Amino acid sequence: MKILAIETSCDDTCAAVLENAKIISNVISSQTDLYKEWGGVVPNIAKQAHKERIDLVIDKALRGDLADIDVIAVTQGPGLAVALGVGIDKAKELAKKYSKKLVAVNHIEGHIMSSFFDHEIKFPALCLTASGGHTKLILINKIGDYKIVGETLDDASGEALDKAAKMMGLGYPGGPIIERLAKGGNEKILELPKVLRDNKILDFSFSGIKTSFYYKIKDLPKAEIAQNIKDYAACFQNSVFEQLCRKFKLAIEKYQPKMLLASGGVMCNLELRKRLRNLAKEMNLPINMPYKKELNTDNAAMIGLAAYYKAMRGEFVEDIEKLERDARMKL
Amino acid sequence: MFDVEKIINILKSGGLVVMPSDTVYILAVDATNKLAVEKLLKFKNRWVGKAISVAVCNIDMASLYADINDIEQNIYSSLLPGPFTLISKGKHKVAKGIEAEDGSLGIRIPDNKLIQKVIEKLGKPISATSANLSGRRPHYSVESFLKTLSVTKRNMIDLIVDEGKLVRNKPSTVIDIRESEMKILRRGELIAKNAKSFISKSERETQKIAGLVFKKIEKPIILGLSGDLGTGKTIFSKEIGKLMGVKEKIVSPTFNIYNDYGDFLHMDLYRINNQLEIDEIKFFEIISGKKIVCIEWIENLGKENIDKLKKISNLKIITFNYIDETTREIKL
Numbered sequence: 001m002k003i004l005a006i007e008t009s010c011d012d013t014c015a016a017v018l019e020n021a022k023i024i025s026n027v028i029s030s031q032t033d034l035y036k037e038w039g040g041v042v043p044n045i046a047k048q049a050h051k052e053r054i055d056l057v058i059d060k061a062l063r064g065d066l067a068d069i070d071v072i073a074v075t076q077g078p079g080l081a082v083a084l085g086v087g088i089d090k091a092k093e094l095a096k097k098y099s100k101k102l103v104a105v106n107h108i109e110g111h112i113m114s115s116f117f118d119h120e121i122k123f124p125a126l127c128l129t130a131s132g133g134h135t136k137l138i139l140i141n142k143i144g145d146y147k148i149v150g151e152t153l154d155d156a157s158g159e160a161l162d163k164a165a166k167m168m169g170l171g172y173p174g175g176p177i178i179e180r181l182a183k184g185g186n187e188k189i190l191e192l193p194k195v196l197r198d199n200k201i202l203d204f205s206f207s208g209i210k211t212s213f214y215y216k217i218k219d220l221p222k223a224e225i226a227q228n229i230k231d232y233a234a235c236f237q238n239s240v241f242e243q244l245c246r247k248f249k250l251a252i253e254k255y256q257p258k259m260l261l262a263s264g265g266v267m268c269n270l271e272l273r274k275r276l277r278n279l280a281k282e283m284n285l286p287i288n289m290p291y292k293k294e295l296n297t298d299n300a301a302m303i304g305l306a307a308y309y310k311a312m313r314g315e316f317v318e319d320i321e322k323l324e325r326d327a328r329m330k331l
Numbered sequence: 332m333f334d335v336e337k338i339i340n341i342l343k344s345g346g347l348v349v350m351p352s353d354t355v356y357i358l359a360v361d362a363t364n365k366l367a368v369e370k371l372l373k374f375k376n377r378w379v380g381k382a383i384s385v386a387v388c389n390i391d392m393a394s395l396y397a398d399i400n401d402i403e404q405n406i407y408s409s410l411l412p413g414p415f416t417l418i419s420k421g422k423h424k425v426a427k428g429i430e431a432e433d434g435s436l437g438i439r440i441p442d443n444k445l446i447q448k449v450i451e452k453l454g455k456p457i458s459a460t461s462a463n464l465s466g467r468r469p470h471y472s473v474e475s476f477l478k479t480l481s482v483t484k485r486n487m488i489d490l491i492v493d494e495g496k497l498v499r500n501k502p503s504t505v506i507d508i509r510e511s512e513m514k515i516l517r518r519g520e521l522i523a524k525n526a527k528s529f530i531s532k533s534e535r536e537t538q539k540i541a542g543l544v545f546k547k548i549e550k551p552i553i554l555g556l557s558g559d560l561g562t563g564k565t566i567f568s569k570e571i572g573k574l575m576g577v578k579e580k581i582v583s584p585t586f587n588i589y590n591d592y593g594d595f596l597h598m599d600l601y602r603i604n605n606q607l608e609i610d611e612i613k614f615f616e617i618i619s620g621k622k623i624v625c626i627e628w629i630e631n632l633g634k635e636n637i638d639k640l641k642k643i644s645n646l647k648i649i650t651f652n653y654i655d656e657t658t659r660e661i662k663l
Contacts (some may be wrong), residue, residue: 010586047611080587082612133586154565155583163560163585207583211561215656328590 001311004062004069004094005304006054007109008087009079009107010133013053015061015299017069021308023117026294026301027061029053050086058090061300066098071316073300073307076104077132077329084325095320101316103307107298108331112138112146114295114302115261116286122286126257128248128276131264132158132173132298135204135244137251138331140261143309146331149251150202157258158266160206164236166195167214168225177268178233185234190216192239208238241272247278252283260287265297338449338490342457346489347371349462349476350449352386353442354414354500354520355469356476359386363455368426371458374487377465378485383429383436384416384505386459388450396424396456397436406508406526409663411440412447413543414500414520416459418507425456439503442546445492461502471497524660529540537563540661541570544649551622553644555629555637558651562659567649568597568625575623584627588612594622602630609636618644 002024007014013029062069074091077084095102099192111129126149135157137150146205155163158175165174170181195208213236225232242268252260258279266272267289280287290296310316317323341348345367348359356376360367362385371383381604387393390407397419399407407417430436439459441447450457461469462476464484470476473493477485504519513525521539522530531537532537545555554571556564569581575595583589589612596618603609609632618624629637629648640646652660 048607057395078587080612081589081591081617152582153580154569156586159583159585167560207561212656214560215653309564327587328592 001070001308002068003071003103003304003307003311004058004066004074005073005105005300005307006087006091007075007107007110007298007303008050008054008083009075009077010083010298012298013050013057013086014298014300014303015054016039016304017061017063018304018308021117021305022141023226023301023304025061025063026299027057028294028297028299029057034329044047047082047086050083052173053088054090054189058094062073066094066100069098069100070101071307071311072100072200073103073105073303073310075107075110075303076323077107077326078109079325079327081325081327084327088323088325092320092323101311102320102323103315104317104323105303105306105310106329107303108134108136109146109306110299110302111263112140112261113305114290114299115263116305117290117295117301119288121261121288122256122258124257125247125259125261126251126255127263127266128244128262129262130157130244130266132156132175133161134264135206135266137202137248139251139255139257144313148331149255150204150247152204152206154205154207157204157206157244158264160210160240161237161266163210164213164233167217168229169222170231174263175266175269178237179271180239181230181233182237182271183230183234185232185236187231189228189231190235194239195243196247199250202247202254204243204247206240206243207234209243213239237269237271241275243268244272244273247250248276249279249283252279252285257285260285262287262289263296267296268293270313295311335445335448336450338492339453341490341568342367342449342453345370347374348485348490348492349473349488350446350492351443351494352446352459353412354461354502355471355497356473357378357386357446357459358462359446359449359457359459361453361455362425362429362458365426368428368458370487371460372428374484375460375465377428381465382431382435382437383458383460384439385425385456386439386441386446386450387456388447389440392450392456393419393438393440395422396545397421397438399573402511403508404435406513408545409526410506410523410543411438412442413440414442414503414539415439416503416505416517418505418509418516419507429458434510435507453517471499526580527663529661529663530654531563531661532657534563534566537566537659537661538570541567542574544663545571545574548623550645553618553624553626553640553646555640555648556627556651557630557648558624559653562651562653563587563661564627564651565599567651567661568627569625571625572593589617591617596621596624598624598626600626600628600652603628603631606633606636609633615639615643 016026017024135152162174421430505517507514585601
């Protein structure tokens with residue numbers, strides 16, 4: 001089965017081709033070589049940007065024509081409504097034009113799937129997915145059977161890192177910049193609150209850390225922030241990761257999974273990967289994380305893999321005309 | 332449900348009723364009935380001259396018993412119903428012992444349907460003093476209150492409306508509004524600096540302020556929330572959504588720009604930088620047809636768009652200011 005997958009739930013315009021569960025191509029518009037073709041200026045959230053890029057991205061992913069594609073897959077939600085709409089419209093257009101079957105995929109299921117590539121998964125598995133838009137703990141009994149056991153009550157973890165970077169006058173996205181700066185920084189320089197201490201709560205909260213951090217550095221002279229920036233970055237990052245690992249561990253103890261999974265843009269962070277590997281070792285469990293950056297951040301390959309399993313179960317969109325975006329789609 | 336008729340009959344005949352309010356359990360008597368008020372004072376061991384506040388059901392009723400000028404009227408409509416007792420100039424139409432020696436009258440409009448209904452049907456204000464003996468702590472359950480009473484005192488109570496344990500809200504904040512500058516006489520549940528400005532000391536207080544705002548909403552409205560990071564805009568919006576009946580978790584919409592919950596739309600313009608992006612998200616389209624829209628970082632819309640919004644909708648800007656680590660000022 002050959003699948004063309006399209007993902008436009010947020011900033012990145014993505015397309016991928018899979019042969020069954022194997023990635024043939026995985027194209028993301030924010031990759032540097034593609035930037036050049038648009039002259040470098042890419043608005044973050046504009047629908048127009050997706051519209052301008054989607055055909056080119058799909059062409060790059062296909063490397064040929066659509067004839068030998070069996071199934072078209074697209075992210076239905078959750079995400080930014082107008083952005084989702086671009087991908088869905090394109091998928092509908094292609095499915096009709098070439099008479100292909102269409103599969104609608106939940107973006108979060110995609111993130112779960114991104115840790116499935118080239119690995120055998122043992123069930124039940126417990127997945128931590130953390131990105132700019134989501135932070136969730138998901139119990140996976142089998143493919144297609146998911147239960148959210150914890151999630152953020154306010155900001156997503158990646159969003160918190162982005163906002164902290166902005167507070168320190170750093171760029172966007174802030175996660176990678178903070179990671180670079182945090183290396184070797186003193187994690188104890190600021191005292192940030194340890195939130196949601198109740199061991200029964202598996203949910204996350206990052207807005208309190210963000211607020212505390214902001215008002216601790218807000219009135220400091222710029223020179224002082226610059227001088228201690230490594231320490232501040234380390235301190236904030238530590239506070240976010242401490243909570244991610246703490247809640248993950250609680251969920252592991254409660255649900256006793258046979259395998260751990262972690263995915264989402266925040267998993268690009270090597271310090272977090274290290275901590276999660278240590279946690280897995282401590283719990284005596286195997287852990288799977290997407291092996292490269294492009295599978296952690298938003299991508300269409302993960303949507304393609306989710307679609308592969310859905311297609312195997314015969315879960316196609318019945319009436320293509322009626323498929324609509326679902327900005328707050330539930331898993 | 333509690334028998335409103337029964338409560339009214341007892342109040343009419345000069346009886347003393349223990350009943351729940353939006354803050355603590357209160358001791359209610361007909362505030363215009365001389366004998367009933369005497370009984371209340373005796374029960375509380377309170378000397379005449381130390382005032383007892385009254386509960387009314389609306390501002391019209393308040394103005395029958397107190398002199399309320401236009402400025403004060405504004406304060407009333409902004410703070411009540413809510414956890415406030417406003418001190419006004421009394422018209423001496425209540426029984427002796429209710430007004431203070433200087434002729435002032437403390438007035439509440441409790442945010443409690445039962446009490447409002449009772450007062451409305453009674454057509455008179457009732458005493459709204461907390462159910463305790465003078466100098467003691469207020470009570471959140473009838474049981475704990477009764478334990479503090481002698482048999483004689485217990486026999487003075489004609490009816491107990493027991494609603495079980497109340498949420499531990501603090502007593503009302505007492506504010507003297509007779510001078511141009513409001514004076515806080517007792518700090519309680521919420522602190523108001525003036526008719527349009529509140530002080531929040533916690534997430535919970537920010538939620539309470541959201542509750543106060545929500546109660547005043549009568550027609551579709553856009554709440555534009557302006558203020559720095561971490562000043563409580565999201566907490567405020569979440570509470571409004573919750574009061575609108577949104578059952579699911581309301582989380583930060585920063586990443587998705589907006590989350591649509593049917594009648595309620597929660598938007599965050601933190602990531603919006605220019606007109607192109609405002610057009611791209613179809614701003615004016617998505618906010619239409621909603622009952623309540625909360626827009627965080629409304630300032631990112633720019634002046635022109637805000638002016639346009641003002642023209643086409645019922646826009647209310649609320650600003651959130653950081654005072655110190657645990658204090659925020661919320662201006663309506």
